[in-house]
Amino acid sequence: MAFGKVLDDKTSARIQRTVASSISRKGVDKKGTAFQMVLLTTLFITMLILVVLIFDVVQGGWEVLTTRLWGFMRGEIGSGTFPERLGVQQGLYGSFWIAVFVAVFAFPIGIGSAIYLEEYSRKNKFSRFIELNIRNLAGVPSIVYGLLGLFLFVEGIPFLTGPNSNGRSATSAGLTLAVLVLPIVIITAQEALRAVPSGLKEGSYGVGATRWETIRYQSLPYAAPGILTGTLLSMSRAIGEAAPLILVGATTGFLGSNPNILDVGSVRERFTAMPIVITEWTQKTNTVNEDVFIPSAAAAIVVLLVFVLLLNIVAIYLRHYFEKKRES
Amino acid sequence: MSTASTFQDQSKLENSIAIPEMPDRETEPTAAAAPATVAAPAATTPTHAVELSTPQSHSAFEAGTAQLEAETASDEALEQDEVPAKNLVYKVNDLNVYYGDYHALRNVDLEIEANEITAFIGPSGCGKTTLLRCFNRMNDLIPTARIEGMIEYLGVNLYDSQVSAVEVRRRIGMVFQKPNPFPKSIFDNVAYGPRITGLAKRGQALNDIVERSLQKAALFDEVKDRLNNSAMGLSGGQQQRLCIARAIAVNPDVLLMDEPCSALDPVATTRIEDLMNELKQDYTIVIVTHNMQQAARVSDMTAFFSVDVASETDTRTGILVEYGKTEEIFSTPKDTRTEHYVTGRFG
Amino acid sequence: MTTTQQVQHVNSPETKQPFTVEDLQMNPARSNRQKAIAGVFAVTAVTSIAISGLILWTLLAEAWVFMVNVDWASVWDIGWFPRRGIYDIKTLIVASLITTGIAMMVATPLGLGAAIYLSEYAHPRVRSVIKPVLEVLAGIPSVVLGFFALLWIAPNVVGSFSANDAGSLAAAGIGVGILTIPLITSVSEDAMAAVPSSLREASQGLGARKSATTLRVVLPAAISGIVASLIIAVSRAIGETMVVYIAGGAAQTAIYTDFPTEKGLTMTAAMASQGSGTDNVVGEGLTFQSLYFVGLVLFVFTLGLNVIASRFVNRIQEKY
Numbered sequence: 001m002a003f004g005k006v007l008d009d010k011t012s013a014r015i016q017r018t019v020a021s022s023i024s025r026k027g028v029d030k031k032g033t034a035f036q037m038v039l040l041t042t043l044f045i046t047m048l049i050l051v052v053l054i055f056d057v058v059q060g061g062w063e064v065l066t067t068r069l070w071g072f073m074r075g076e077i078g079s080g081t082f083p084e085r086l087g088v089q090q091g092l093y094g095s096f097w098i099a100v101f102v103a104v105f106a107f108p109i110g111i112g113s114a115i116y117l118e119e120y121s122r123k124n125k126f127s128r129f130i131e132l133n134i135r136n137l138a139g140v141p142s143i144v145y146g147l148l149g150l151f152l153f154v155e156g157i158p159f160l161t162g163p164n165s166n167g168r169s170a171t172s173a174g175l176t177l178a179v180l181v182l183p184i185v186i187i188t189a190q191e192a193l194r195a196v197p198s199g200l201k202e203g204s205y206g207v208g209a210t211r212w213e214t215i216r217y218q219s220l221p222y223a224a225p226g227i228l229t230g231t232l233l234s235m236s237r238a239i240g241e242a243a244p245l246i247l248v249g250a251t252t253g254f255l256g257s258n259p260n261i262l263d264v265g266s267v268r269e270r271f272t273a274m275p276i277v278i279t280e281w282t283q284k285t286n287t288v289n290e291d292v293f294i295p296s297a298a299a300a301i302v303v304l305l306v307f308v309l310l311l312n313i314v315a316i317y318l319r320h321y322f323e324k325k326r327e328s
Numbered sequence: 329m330s331t332a333s334t335f336q337d338q339s340k341l342e343n344s345i346a347i348p349e350m351p352d353r354e355t356e357p358t359a360a361a362a363p364a365t366v367a368a369p370a371a372t373t374p375t376h377a378v379e380l381s382t383p384q385s386h387s388a389f390e391a392g393t394a395q396l397e398a399e400t401a402s403d404e405a406l407e408q409d410e411v412p413a414k415n416l417v418y419k420v421n422d423l424n425v426y427y428g429d430y431h432a433l434r435n436v437d438l439e440i441e442a443n444e445i446t447a448f449i450g451p452s453g454c455g456k457t458t459l460l461r462c463f464n465r466m467n468d469l470i471p472t473a474r475i476e477g478m479i480e481y482l483g484v485n486l487y488d489s490q491v492s493a494v495e496v497r498r499r500i501g502m503v504f505q506k507p508n509p510f511p512k513s514i515f516d517n518v519a520y521g522p523r524i525t526g527l528a529k530r531g532q533a534l535n536d537i538v539e540r541s542l543q544k545a546a547l548f549d550e551v552k553d554r555l556n557n558s559a560m561g562l563s564g565g566q567q568q569r570l571c572i573a574r575a576i577a578v579n580p581d582v583l584l585m586d587e588p589c590s591a592l593d594p595v596a597t598t599r600i601e602d603l604m605n606e607l608k609q610d611y612t613i614v615i616v617t618h619n620m621q622q623a624a625r626v627s628d629m630t631a632f633f634s635v636d637v638a639s640e641t642d643t644r645t646g647i648l649v650e651y652g653k654t655e656e657i658f659s660t661p662k663d664t665r666t667e668h669y670v671t672g673r674f675g
Numbered sequence: 676m677t678t679t680q681q682v683q684h685v686n687s688p689e690t691k692q693p694f695t696v697e698d699l700q701m702n703p704a705r706s707n708r709q710k711a712i713a714g715v716f717a718v719t720a721v722t723s724i725a726i727s728g729l730i731l732w733t734l735l736a737e738a739w740v741f742m743v744n745v746d747w748a749s750v751w752d753i754g755w756f757p758r759r760g761i762y763d764i765k766t767l768i769v770a771s772l773i774t775t776g777i778a779m780m781v782a783t784p785l786g787l788g789a790a791i792y793l794s795e796y797a798h799p800r801v802r803s804v805i806k807p808v809l810e811v812l813a814g815i816p817s818v819v820l821g822f823f824a825l826l827w828i829a830p831n832v833v834g835s836f837s838a839n840d841a842g843s844l845a846a847a848g849i850g851v852g853i854l855t856i857p858l859i860t861s862v863s864e865d866a867m868a869a870v871p872s873s874l875r876e877a878s879q880g881l882g883a884r885k886s887a888t889t890l891r892v893v894l895p896a897a898i899s900g901i902v903a904s905l906i907i908a909v910s911r912a913i914g915e916t917m918v919v920y921i922a923g924g925a926a927q928t929a930i931y932t933d934f935p936t937e938k939g940l941t942m943t944a945a946m947a948s949q950g951s952g953t954d955n956v957v958g959e960g961l962t963f964q965s966l967y968f969v970g971l972v973l974f975v976f977t978l979g980l981n982v983i984a985s986r987f988v989n990r991i992q993e994k995y
Contacts, residue, residue, distance in 0.1 A: 011874065011896065018891040019881040032886035036796060042788025043805065049853055050812050056827050057819065112719030120713055121720070122471045132985075134723050137730075139907070139981035140974065141914025143943050144730065146950065147970045151733040179726055186723065199508035203571065205469060207521035207578050208498025210705070212712045217524070218510065233814075240816025243916035243943065247950040247966075275818040275917070282822045282921055286841065294826065301819050312814035316807050482694035492701040494709075499699070526702070 057305070060298030072299055077277055083292040088300050093266075094170050094250070094273035095239045095307075101174020102181055102238045107231050110185025114227075117186075118193040119215050138183035146247030149176030154248050162268045168249025170271040176244050181234035188230025192223035225322040232315035236308045242275035250276040274304045415442035416482075417582060417612045418463060423477035425458050427470065432458045433646040436477075438631060442581075445604060445613045447623035447654065450633030450669070455646020456616045459633075460584050462486075463614060464500035465493040482581075498525055500582040501575030501611075506591050507567035509559035509574070514551050517559045517570055518542060521578035537577055544610075545573035546603050565596025569603065576607075583607065585615040589622065601626050620670060623654065630657040632666045734974055737967030745961055745968075754930040755940055757949060757962045766931040767969060770844055770939035771913055774923070777848025777935060778855055778912040783905060785852075786859025790904075793860070794867040795889045813857035821921030824850030829922060837936035842924025845935040850918040855908040862907060866900020867893055903987035910980035914973060916943035942973045 064072055068084070075087015113134075121127035153175050158167030161175070196219045204214040220227075251270045272280075281297035284290055418440040425433040433455035440446050448456035458467070465486060467473040479486045486496060498521070509517050518538045521527070528534040538555070542548035547569040551562070559570055568588055575583060585604075589597040604613055604626050617623050623630055631651040635644050650657060650666045661667045700706075745762065752763040789809070793802055824846045832849060834840030870893050878888040894901070924938025927948045932939050940948070946969055949962065 011892070012877075014891055014895065015878045015881060015883065018878060018883045018887045029884050029886065032884050035886040035890070036792075039788045039792035039796060042785045043792050046785050046789050046812070046856055047805075047808065049856075050808065052827070053815070053819070053823050053853075056823060060826075109719045109722050112716050113723060116716035116720035120716055130720055130724060133727050135985065136978060136981055137723060137727055139910055139977060140730065141916070141943065141977055143914065143916045143946050144734070144970050144974050147946070147967060148726075148730050148733050150950070151737070151967075152729060182723065182726065197508075199504060199506060200510065202466065202469070202502075202504060203508040203510060203574070204520070205466065205494075205497055206464070206502040206504070207525075207574060208494055209521075209524050210494045210701075210709045212709050213524045217520070222511070236814055240814075240818070242816070242818045243920070243947055246920075246947045249950070275816055278818045278822065279917065279921060282818075282825060283926075285825060297822060301822055304816060305819065308814055308816055309811060312811060313807075316810050320803075320807070481699070484694060484696045484699055486699070488696055488699075490696050491699040492706065495699050495701050526705075 054305075057298050057301045060295055061300070061302045064295050064299035065302060072296070073303070077272060077280070081289070083289075083296075086292065086296050088274065088277055088303060090272050091274040091277035091300065092303075094173070094271040094276075095304075097170040097267045097271075098174045098177055098245075098273055099235060099239055101171070102178045102235060103231075105175065105178035106182050106185050106234065106238075110182050110231075110234075111189045111227060113182075113186045114189030114193055115215060115220075118190050119211060119219065134183050134186050138187060141243075142180055142241055143243040143247065145176055145180040146244030148179065149173070149244055149248040162270075165268065165270045166249070168251070168271070169269060170267040170273075172248045173245050173250065173271060173273065174267075176248050177238040177241060180241065180244060181238050184234040184237065185230055188233065189223070189227045192226025192230065193219055195226060196222045225318055229315045229319045232311045232318070236311035236315070239273075239311075240275060240304065240308045242273075242279055245273055245276055246279075274300065274307075278304065416440075417442050418614075419478075419480040419483075420459075421478040421480070423459070423462070423475060423479060425455065425462060425467070426472075426474045426476075428472040431643065431645045434636070436648045438648060438651055440612065440614060440629070442612045443608055443610075444628040445608055445615060445626055446629040446631065447627035448614065448616045448631050448633060449618075449620055449623045450646075450649075451635060452618075453644060453646065454633035454635050456631075456633045457586055458646065460586055460614060460616050463582070463584055464497045464502055466497070466502060468493050498578050499580050500584060501578065501580035503568070503571050503575055503583065503585040503588045505587040507564055507571055509562070509567050509570050511558065511560055513556045514542075514559050514562070514570060515555040518573050518577045521574060525578050527578060541573040541577040542570075544576050544607065545569045546599065546606070547573055563596070565592050565599060568592060568596070568600060572600075572603065572607075576611075580611065582612045582614065585613065587616050587618060590618060597622070620658075620672075624658050627654045630654040632657060632661075632663075632669060634665055634669070730974070734967055734971040737964050738971040741961050741964035741968040744964075754928065755945055756928045757945075757965045758927075760961070762961075762965050762968070763931060764969070764972065766929055767940060767942040767945050768972070769931070769933050770919075770923070770929070771941040771943070771973075773844045773933065773935050773939065774848040774851055774919055774941055775909055775912040777845055778852035778915075779905070779909060781849050781852025782855040782859055782908055782912075786856045786904070786908070787863060787901065789856070790860045790864040790867065790901075791889060791894075794864045795885070795893060809857045809860055812853075813861070815854075817854060817915060817917040818921065820850045820854050821847075821918045823853075824918055824922035833936060839924075839936050839938070842922045842938055843936050844919075844923060844932075844939040844941075846924075847919040847922040847941075848935065850922055851912045851915045854915060854918065855911050858911055859904045859908050862904030863897070863901040866897040866904065869900065870896045899987045899990040903984045906980050906984035906987065910977045910984065913980070914943060914977050916947050920944040920947040942969050945969055946973075 071084065072087045073092070074089050075085050077088070077090050078085060113130075117127060117131060121130075149172055153161050153172035154167035156167075158165075161167045161172040162169030200218050200222060201214050204218045209217070249270075251272050278297050278300045281293040281300065284293035284297075287293075416439055418438065420436050420438040423433065423436040423438075424431065436455075436459060438459075448460060450456050461467045462475060462479060463481075463486075467475070475487060481496070481500070484491065510520060512520070515538055518541050519534055522534060522537050523529055528537055539548060542551065547566060550566060551557075551570075559567065562570060568591075572583070572588075589600050592600065601622065604615070607613060615623075615627065629652065632649045633646055634649045636647045637644050650661060650663045652662075657666060658670050661670060701709075746760075749760055750762050750764050752761045754761065754763050755766045789805075793805060797805065825842055828849050829842060829846035830840040833843055833846045837843075837845075874892055874896055875888055878892045879885070883892070919941045920943065923940060923944050925940040925944065925948075927940075927945075929938070929940035929945075946966055949966055
């Protein structure tokens with residue numbers, strides 16, 4: 001029955017041609033085998049690149065990670081003249097606080113937007129405009145968000161974001177990245193909410209629940225794993241992102257002594273973050289202290305990758321686990 | 329903005345009309361069924377846009393309150409020598425339902441009495457589920473749905489701007505085609521309604537409601553030892569009875585059932601049908617069914633709906649063909665279309 | 676208020692009171708709470724519009740200052756030297772196009788090949804391993820690819836056919852390409868998955884071989900989505916910053932070049948390098964504004980590409 005609809009004239013003509021040529025060919029399908037080999041090769045190359053990349057990075061950072069891991073985690077970003085004191089603590093500190101800002105600002109606003117778009121808004125021009133707008137925001141290059149952050153948080157409200165640092169602080173960086181990941185949070189949360197079975201919502205409305213009660217007690221619990229996956233992925237994106245941080249004035253070079261990671265006051269001081277530390281050290285290629293900085297950059301990458309990939313793997317696992325559970 | 333204000337004016341008009349209408353009904357027991365009373369509101373039949381979650385402006389609310397007090401006063405005056413009237417639950421007056429441009433249901437007039445089981449039968453696409461979902465404003469959830477005409481519930485216009493769809497659904501319970509228990513424990517499923525509507529939040533009061541509801545739904549004995557187990561582990565028939573218990577738990581007056589047995593086996597179906605006969609003591613029941621035997625077995629009244637195909641435009645619209653006592657519909661139908669349907673010649 | 680929210684039964688005459696519209700109203704406190712909550716959600720949804728507005732306003736306001744005050748001869752000059760008042764935009768655009776071109780040369784065959792294999796050939800168990808691995812690749816931060824491009828691709832790949840084994844547009848382009856592989860794979864695989872299986876069955880049922888079915892039935896049917904995946908990848912590649920900033924080889928300034936194995940400065944790298952350093956964005960009068968001018972050009976490029984891509988995606992959604 002569906003056949004008539006699915007096969008338009010062009011397609012059926014194409015199938016006929018295809019069939020005719022296939023049948024006339026005799027013997028082993030050499031072309032087909034070759035095609036499959038080509039496909040397999042592309043997949044193999046892709047996997048190989050991933051392996052080489054990971055291997056190259058781990059090998060580069062191996063010595064630092066195995067001989068002085070603790071010192072490296074606690075060390076200062078400083079100069080290469082004291083390699084034994086070099087470390088990533090300030091980067092970790094900045095990335096931690098950026099993550100906090102993302103969690104505090106992007107998650108509630110993003111999930112709230114998704115709830116509005118999926119559960120409240122009538123599907124009119126305005127809601128379609130918002131959705132189109134979000135889709136476009138997701139495609140804006142990260143460095144443009146950096147320009148926004150520079151203009152808005154650094155130049156715009158330095159008295160709030162960093163009175164002593166001209167606004168160039170972890171606060172500005174965190175707000176900028178919260179804005180950057182907002183579309184991702186919204187889109188993934190929308191997808192999760194869309195998957196809530198209508199029967200569940202109707203059952204709730206049917207006994208006299210309001211829209212919010214239905215969302216709170218039925219939709220959100222059901223969509224929670226999907227929403228969580230989205231928030232984890234956006235968090236991993238935020239802590240790996242570097243370009244906007246450069247523009248909002250992440251400090252490269254010496255940053256003074258290490259702050260305590262829970263020292264809330266210093267989120268309005270000068271800052272750096274893991275990806276910035278890596279960038280800075282990588283750019284020391286072909287300088288006098290190359291031998292100190294490049295292995296340290298590799299080691300810092302391993303540290304960052306552990307965090308980022310852990311978030312990703314948990315998110316991916318969660319999604320697959322709940323997809324399976326839902327299917328059964 | 330101008331449409332909104334005329335909308336409110338119209339609803340005020342309706343309420344004022346509703347007052348003189350009352351004596352008719354109460355002095356003359358059969359008047360409710362007489363076409364004369366139908367004529368009054370029909371003359372001012374308003375056009376209603378379906379409002380989601382019925383937002384009310386503050387001033388409209390206050391105006392409504394003042395008006396209500398006046399109304400209540402006149403009601404009290406009338407009450408003095410009241411003869412118990414026939415309990416009319418629903419009065420549908422020239423109802424038209426649209427989904428966007430699609431005219432789903434045309435010119436329906438219908439009255440449903442308390443403590444009776446009314447069955448809606450007819451071929452697919454005839455609008456019987458649509459009408460059922462208008463009865464508790466479930467159609468509000470479909471953004472494109474729109475109604476014209478009037479549905480009165482216990483004398484109150486269901487689509488009045490002051491009426492809250494949420495409260496309507498609390499008073500008018502619904503059981504769906506496919507059993508849809510929440511992915512929670514059996515207890516929490518039944519307790520869900522009482523908790524959110526504030527009937528009982530916790531403790532013995534809630535336990536009592538849950539137990540009573542499950543008993544009414546003839547499920548208690550089967551599940552009393554595993555109230556904390558997930559409802560998803562129940563059989564299809566048990567799940568549907570749980571959904572009935574869930575609906576009963578918020579003390580509704582009416583139960584709307586949308587093909588409640590279509591996903592169930594014959595044994596489970598029989599249990600639900602028996603249950604409906606018991607529930608009839610306490611509730612008014614409206615059931616949509618594809619199964620004519622079921623309608624004949626359980627219902628007191630039957631409404632037969634059909635699809636009217638306009639030949640020139642090839643548009644399909646649901647219409648109410650015939651409504652009457654079930655035995656009459658099945659034995660001596662007045663309309664030939666009904667006869668063809670119940671004798672299995674089409675549909 | 677005469678009646679409360681007491682439960683009434685039609686059939687219990689002793690409790691029966693006249694039924695009024697009030698009996699069908701929500702408790703005002705509950706009703707107000709619902710409205711307040713709906714309002715909060717509406718406000719959050721408007722945030723995204725505010726952000727878009729702010730991005731546009733920011734870019735336009737500063738870029739406008741640049742465009743009004745700049746000596747336009749300096750926008751078509753020998754290179755990009757913003758601190759000396761030379762803003763040759765073509766240096767940046769050409770560098771961006773070169774890296775993007777190289778990236779697509781790397782990513783298109785690898786990404787599409789992987790997508791076709793996963794969608795049409797792979798055993799479900801193979802799929803369930805490969806797909807998460809690709810998602811891991813998608814999650815790798817771009818600074819890591821920058822490191823890899825500068826310290827592995829530049830000497831081992833680019834260095835093998837050119838004299839330049841340090842940073843170059845080619846090395847950066849390959850790095851960007853690797854970054855976009857998972858994007859192409861996932862979007863075009865989705866498109867192929869959306870092709871109804873009845874099409875494949877129709878073809879195979881008539882005796883067509885798998886490769887023929889794939890190449891002449893599935894791919895043409897999914898072509899909109901595949902094209903969309905490539906356009907999105909181009910947009911992503913043009914907007915990618917860290918790989919080109921780290922591995923492009925040029926810092927802050929660049930002489931015009933259209934030779935891929937030379938060092939160069941893309942639009943994004945120009946913005947990043949201008950923003951870095953302890954003194955941040957200072958220099959000639961319009962240095963700061965030039966940043967926003969480049970940002971606006973980049974924004975227009977990527978937005979245009981994304982709009983075109985979404986047209987293609989919509990087309991496939993309408994079809995099936």
